[in-house]
Amino acid sequence: MSLKILTEHCSTPGIETLEVYRKKGGYTAVEKALKKMTPDEVVEEVKKSGVRGRGGAGFPMGMKWSFLAKPEGVPRYLVCNADESEPGTFKDHYLMKTIPHLLVEGMIISSYALGANKSFIYVRGELMYVIRILEKAIEEAKAAGFLGKNILGSGYDLELVVQPGGGAYICGEETALLESLEGKRGNPRNKPPFPAVKGLYQSPTVVNNVESIATVSWIVNNGGEAYAAVGVGKSTGTKLISASGHINKPGVYEIELGLSCDEFLNSDEYCGGVRTGHRLKAVVAGGSSVPIVPGSLFLKNANGEDRLMSYESLSDGGFATGTMLGSGGFIVFDETACIVRNTWNFSRFYEHESCGQCSPCREGTGWMQKVLNRIEHGKGSMSDIDLLVDVSKKIEGNTICPLGDAAAWPVASAIRHFRDEFEWHIKHPLEATKPGAVYAGAVLV
Amino acid sequence: MEDIKPTMFKVTVDGVEVEVAPGTTIMQAARQIGPEVAPPAMCYYEPLKGSGGKCRACLVKVAAGSAKDPRPMPKLVASCITPVQDGMVVENFTNPQVVEARKGVVEFLLLNHPLDCPVCDQAGECHLQDFAFENGVSTTRYEEERRTFEKEDIGPYIQLHMTRCVLCYRCVYTADQITDGRVHGVMGRGDHAEISTYIGRAIDNDFSGNVIDVCPVGALTDKTYRFKNRVWFSKPVDAHCDCDKCSGKVQLWYRGDEVIRVTARKNEWGEVKEFICNTCRFEKKKTSDWVIEGPTKVNRASVISANKYGANLIKKPDFALKLAESQYKKIDDSRPYVNEMAEIKQSEDYKALMQKNESFFKK
Amino acid sequence: MTENNNIVFTPERLAKVQEIIARYPEGRQKSALLPVLHLAQEQFAWMSQGVMDYVASLLSIKPVEVYEVASFYTMFHLEPVGKHVIEYCRTGPCVLMGGEEVFSHLQQKLGIKKGETTADGLFTLKEVECLAACGWGPCFQIREKYYMHLNNQKVDEIIEELSK
Numbered sequence: 001m002s003l004k005i006l007t008e009h010c011s012t013p014g015i016e017t018l019e020v021y022r023k024k025g026g027y028t029a030v031e032k033a034l035k036k037m038t039p040d041e042v043v044e045e046v047k048k049s050g051v052r053g054r055g056g057a058g059f060p061m062g063m064k065w066s067f068l069a070k071p072e073g074v075p076r077y078l079v080c081n082a083d084e085s086e087p088g089t090f091k092d093h094y095l096m097k098t099i100p101h102l103l104v105e106g107m108i109i110s111s112y113a114l115g116a117n118k119s120f121i122y123v124r125g126e127l128m129y130v131i132r133i134l135e136k137a138i139e140e141a142k143a144a145g146f147l148g149k150n151i152l153g154s155g156y157d158l159e160l161v162v163q164p165g166g167g168a169y170i171c172g173e174e175t176a177l178l179e180s181l182e183g184k185r186g187n188p189r190n191k192p193p194f195p196a197v198k199g200l201y202q203s204p205t206v207v208n209n210v211e212s213i214a215t216v217s218w219i220v221n222n223g224g225e226a227y228a229a230v231g232v233g234k235s236t237g238t239k240l241i242s243a244s245g246h247i248n249k250p251g252v253y254e255i256e257l258g259l260s261c262d263e264f265l266n267s268d269e270y271c272g273g274v275r276t277g278h279r280l281k282a283v284v285a286g287g288s289s290v291p292i293v294p295g296s297l298f299l300k301n302a303n304g305e306d307r308l309m310s311y312e313s314l315s316d317g318g319f320a321t322g323t324m325l326g327s328g329g330f331i332v333f334d335e336t337a338c339i340v341r342n343t344w345n346f347s348r349f350y351e352h353e354s355c356g357q358c359s360p361c362r363e364g365t366g367w368m369q370k371v372l373n374r375i376e377h378g379k380g381s382m383s384d385i386d387l388l389v390d391v392s393k394k395i396e397g398n399t400i401c402p403l404g405d406a407a408a409w410p411v412a413s414a415i416r417h418f419r420d421e422f423e424w425h426i427k428h429p430l431e432a433t434k435p436g437a438v439y440a441g442a443v444l445v
Numbered sequence: 446m447e448d449i450k451p452t453m454f455k456v457t458v459d460g461v462e463v464e465v466a467p468g469t470t471i472m473q474a475a476r477q478i479g480p481e482v483a484p485p486a487m488c489y490y491e492p493l494k495g496s497g498g499k500c501r502a503c504l505v506k507v508a509a510g511s512a513k514d515p516r517p518m519p520k521l522v523a524s525c526i527t528p529v530q531d532g533m534v535v536e537n538f539t540n541p542q543v544v545e546a547r548k549g550v551v552e553f554l555l556l557n558h559p560l561d562c563p564v565c566d567q568a569g570e571c572h573l574q575d576f577a578f579e580n581g582v583s584t585t586r587y588e589e590e591r592r593t594f595e596k597e598d599i600g601p602y603i604q605l606h607m608t609r610c611v612l613c614y615r616c617v618y619t620a621d622q623i624t625d626g627r628v629h630g631v632m633g634r635g636d637h638a639e640i641s642t643y644i645g646r647a648i649d650n651d652f653s654g655n656v657i658d659v660c661p662v663g664a665l666t667d668k669t670y671r672f673k674n675r676v677w678f679s680k681p682v683d684a685h686c687d688c689d690k691c692s693g694k695v696q697l698w699y700r701g702d703e704v705i706r707v708t709a710r711k712n713e714w715g716e717v718k719e720f721i722c723n724t725c726r727f728e729k730k731k732t733s734d735w736v737i738e739g740p741t742k743v744n745r746a747s748v749i750s751a752n753k754y755g756a757n758l759i760k761k762p763d764f765a766l767k768l769a770e771s772q773y774k775k776i777d778d779s780r781p782y783v784n785e786m787a788e789i790k791q792s793e794d795y796k797a798l799m800q801k802n803e804s805f806f807k808k
Numbered sequence: 809m810t811e812n813n814n815i816v817f818t819p820e821r822l823a824k825v826q827e828i829i830a831r832y833p834e835g836r837q838k839s840a841l842l843p844v845l846h847l848a849q850e851q852f853a854w855m856s857q858g859v860m861d862y863v864a865s866l867l868s869i870k871p872v873e874v875y876e877v878a879s880f881y882t883m884f885h886l887e888p889v890g891k892h893v894i895e896y897c898r899t900g901p902c903v904l905m906g907g908e909e910v911f912s913h914l915q916q917k918l919g920i921k922k923g924e925t926t927a928d929g930l931f932t933l934k935e936v937e938c939l940a941a942c943g944w945g946p947c948f949q950i951r952e953k954y955y956m957h958l959n960n961q962k963v964d965e966i967i968e969e970l971s972k
Contacts, residue, residue, distance in 0.1 A: 128952040166881025183841035185880040190498035250943035356638035363553035366636040370589040377802040394549030630876040643875040
């Protein structure tokens with residue numbers, strides 16, 4: 001059994017209550033941090049842990065914390081990004097509904113470390129039932145003296161607010177999230193200034209993902225070095241992977257980073273293999289935004305070496321042959337899946353979710369969707385393939401926020417690895433549009 | 446007492462060096478050098494706080510971040526919102542990546558733009574026309590249906606053509622910063638975002654007419670000037686009046702002896718110098734309402750002086766033009782299966798399929 | 809479309825609005841917009857202009873600030889809706905789990921297409937993007953409740969239960 005830093009107690013009945021959570025050692029980290037550690041010492045431990053942002057970008061959390069500006073007399077904010085909306089990702093949903101106190105405890109310690117007296121958890125509005133669970137947990141924590149004024153006699157005050165979103169993927173981008181939290185449209189801001197200098201209400205702000213903050217209690221209890229000892233290289237600790245698609249056991253799994261991809265996909269401890277009776281065609285390893293790769297390139301890199309579930313190993317080979325760990329949204333496609341249809345589906349998602357602020361993303365996502373739609377429904381022409389590649393290149397890197405890249409990569413990678421499937425669709429519109437029709441020439445594992 | 450001069454930053458744009466004050470943006474530094482290196486701007490508007498960063502027309506390459514840290518910036522940056530550093534080297538028209546990206550932006554902005562220039566009042570002073578002419582290509586690769594919107598009447602003075610809008614947000618900033626109560630804004634999102642007053646609330650405010658002047662395209666035009674004239678057939682003169690609401694400094698646009706339009710005065714970048722009130726703009730259409738100062742000095746590059754689009758309005762480096770020509774990738778559709786495809790497309794089955802899927806192609 | 813009459817929150821919700829506003833720093837009451845819009849939809853079912861103007865007045869902001877926000881976020885219904893709004897996920901992972909078949913069955917069962925409301929005003933179908941329940945798909949949401957691991961039979965049962 002591998003180490004479970006976040007999910008160890010998830011199957012314990014009643015773990016959503018403060019009582020059971022405390023019986024399992026909950027809130028000891030708050031006591032340790034507030035009574036025995038200075039804020040800087042907490043930051044130091046998080047830095048030592050090497051934990052990287054779990055929302056997708058993978059930026060070292062301790063470093064992000066150390067960038068926070070601390071001008072005199074200006075409030076600082078910690079905002080937890082619980083806007084989980086990336087197709088394929090549902091780990092934060094799982095964590096918050098199952099063990100809400102883990103996030104609340106992490107928020108208290110992190111806020112203390114950053115010197116924030118008011119912190120927010122921004123949860124996507126669709127998860128209203130999870131918001132109620134979190135609010136209840138906060139009430140309990142408050143009644144027990146872990147929140148409010150002078151927490152545990154330390155002199156430290158903290159108020160924790162749960163904020164609902166309203167249905168917008170873009171609010172997972174940190175500056176769009178801050179705009180939304182200010183009651184505005186979720187238009188990402190131009191950077192600089194970065195939130196660490198001017199964030200919520202123009203004050204210095206740190207935005208961290210749910211899973212990142214949930215690790216903090218364990219790091220405080222066990223030390224940053226213990227956390228860094230788990231994992232491989234710069235991919236320290238454990239990671240929640242949301243597994244979906246054509247596998248025997250979809251669900252959320254906590255893995256030690258560095259686990260072999262083969263084991264994650266095929267062992268019964270995790271995904272339990274591709275759907276029985278079917279074969280592996282393709283994998284999206286880190287959420288819909290990351291490049292899709294054929295099954296063979298997921299299991300082994302271009303040099304034939306085993307791939308590992310880590311930031312570095314998955315991105316080995318760059319965009320030519322690699323992909324990304326992203327937010328850990330692991331989607332498996334077997335031979336029944338049509339790559340063209342899926343690419344169109346994802347493309348439609350990005351068109352729908354583009355905020356419309358900057359022209360390459362606003363116009364480009366719609367264009368790609370319309371071209372893919374034509375190909376999928378039998379009206380494509382061969383030049384469309386080159387066109388899609390070119391449009392994706394003109395979006396990538398040229399937009400205000402990463403949504404443009406996120407829209408471009410799935411299209412570019414699908415064409416890179418499955419070009420013959422696109423060509424088959426275009427050349428054989430009558431066959432390709434039959435219900436359930438799939439290109440027969442795909443290389444399967 | 447001696448003046449204490451702030452330390453000036455040295456910046457190079459397309460090989461030309463300029464000294465600017467710290468805090469200056471790349472765009473402003475380039476504008477100080479002159480129009481031959483100034484990046485185009487479709488959303489940035491100096492008089493409006495917070496504008497810029499959206500259209501991506503002004504993307505440039507920072508080839509060296511500063512003298513201290515000469516590493517290039519990894520991505521192209523929006524020059525209108527990026528402050529300069531001492532020793533920064535910027536490539537604008539001289540960088541292939543920039544030229545290519547900008548061509549992309551032209552194409553994106555034109556995708557859903559109606560190209561109804563012949564009946565558009567903005568034609569001739571349209572920034573999208575200029576931008577496309579100077580930075581784009583003359584063909585389109587877009588085969589899909591263009592976006593349309595339901596028509597909306599936003600009051601007696603201003604005509605809204607949403608299909609022409611490029612979502613620069615300038616009018617929203619104007620209403621926020623110049624008028625005392627914004628009633629319009631951007632509704633919806635993504636490629637269906639639109640400027641709207643929502644449910645037909647009319648814009649009536651003493652300074653609302655300024656949204657016409659800031660609009661880079663023909664999305665917001667002057668209803669009192671509608672279809673009256675082409676701008677290059679009219680003659681602008683500077684004039685002023687004693688107004689208790691605004692500076693009263695305007696431009697009168699004449700057709701013969703008739704004042705057909707009143708606008709604010711603009712600088713060489715097309716930005717309003719002083720915003721004017723609706724009374725001056727819409728209600729003083731007689732020469733006797735004004736003190737005439739003389740003909741407006743019109744930029745050499747303007748169609749208003751050229752009376753047509755010429756080939757060399759603003760001289761761009763030859764390199765950039767040649768590159769734009771060579772880089773535009775002609776799509777290869779000459780492969781052998783084209784014949785086969787033609788056959789399929791003639792078949793009854795294919796026609797039936799297209800009929801069945803028709804709903805997918807109409808949006 | 810002016811139905812300003814009778815657009816008033818219940819006393820409980822009014823108290824809740826005050827509680828929400830108090831969460832934010834002084835002068836930042838606009839932050840309460842999304843939570844208050846959710847409250848409004850709970851009571852008034854959809855965002856008529858009257859409802860949005862009412863929300864604007866409660867938060868001392870301009871009506872347009874409410875319109876531009878309500879129209880940005882997909883959870884707010886800008887048109888009248890049926891009693892039960894079924895928001896089903898159309899995104900990739902749910903499709904892989906059989907979502908397209910299940911939701912075409914749902915449409916047949918109700919006799920309506922996406923975006924439409926049944927003649928009896930009981931159900932509205934709304935197609936939405938990923939609901940962050942990919943491993944538990946296909947899924948849809950009705951108000952706050954998630955319905956997951958759907959198949960045709962489950963869909964029938966849910967519709968029958970809600971039709972009672």
